[in-house]
Amino acid sequence: SRTLSLAVIPGDGIGQEVVAEGLKVLSQALPQDVKLETKSYDFGAKRWHETGETLTDADLAQLKEHDAILLGAIGDPSVPSGVLERGFLLKLRFAFDHHVNLRPGKLFPGVKSPLAGEPAIDFVVVREGTEGPYVGNGGTLRAGTPHEVATEVSLNTAFGIERVVRDAYARAQARPRKKLTLVHKNNVLVHAGHLWKNIFDRVGEEFPEVTTDYLHVDAATIFFVTQPERFDVIVTDNLFGDILTDLAAAVTGGIGLAASGNINPSGEFPSMFEPVHGSAPDIAGQGKADPTATVLSVALLLQHLGYTAEAARIEAAVAADLAERFGTRSTSEIGDALAARLAAPAAYRVQPG
Ligand code: IPM
């Protein structure tokens, strides 16, 4: 029989609660003959306070042995800003070469968008995950003086751009609309912008069926709000992708529904799946968090590992649940409802659409 070895990192705040529901749904969705082996890791604020460690080389060596990683959220107001972001999350994404940061933006039927009408939103952002302004390339001069200078230099390599652009083309090619939009700001960020555009055009020759488009990031934010249906697959740099995907979450029902995958396509390192939202300490421990973003991240995890039908069943269960939502349910009530849909006999199941 097969096994799925999963590293589980609940983390801080609501991370604990939403990951529990994600696992509930995962065990229900997996085929009978797949043995789920989970190992939980205590990374996050508590461990940092106790040991000063965020993520050690030994931790990375252990994590590397798993097939995939499920992360809740890391972060707490008691930890100085940047310590866990850089020391844990970005360190992990960089160490495991998660260069494809996959973030679907889909408005499910019945979900209220703040946008007028009922826009048909169904796109996926392929955010570059290992370069750009995120690399920590820069520094401070004359600190503490009126003439202090700070630089934050964006790193863009032909190698790094080409691999993420090619991945995005392949994803566009596999979708019915076959459209790929590059988002950058090449009228101002001319060095990086032109490298992105040149590679985008060149790799496009390998994908003649894919329709392409280019937008400056400021214009893209307008279209996310006024014409979101124009997007199918979007490829963009690390920082633009960070900002755009929060906007994507906002127009598709909020961060409670936004899933993500930090993917290492070659499989050399395990990929990591996490809700886009953070640890939300203000509502932690109250059962108020929506576990749907984590559940949809579990679907991305299964998709990545080749359990395509199981991933589709989870998405269908979420779609059915969202279509029938009324009143307020707790975190575990939503998880239970989703697991129950997956447990229902086949004849009563909602078929993936
Ligand atoms: C995200 C987060 C992270 C990012 C932070 C916490 C480092 O905002 O996953 O979108 O900027 O990538």
Ligand code: MN
């Ligand atoms: Mn973000």
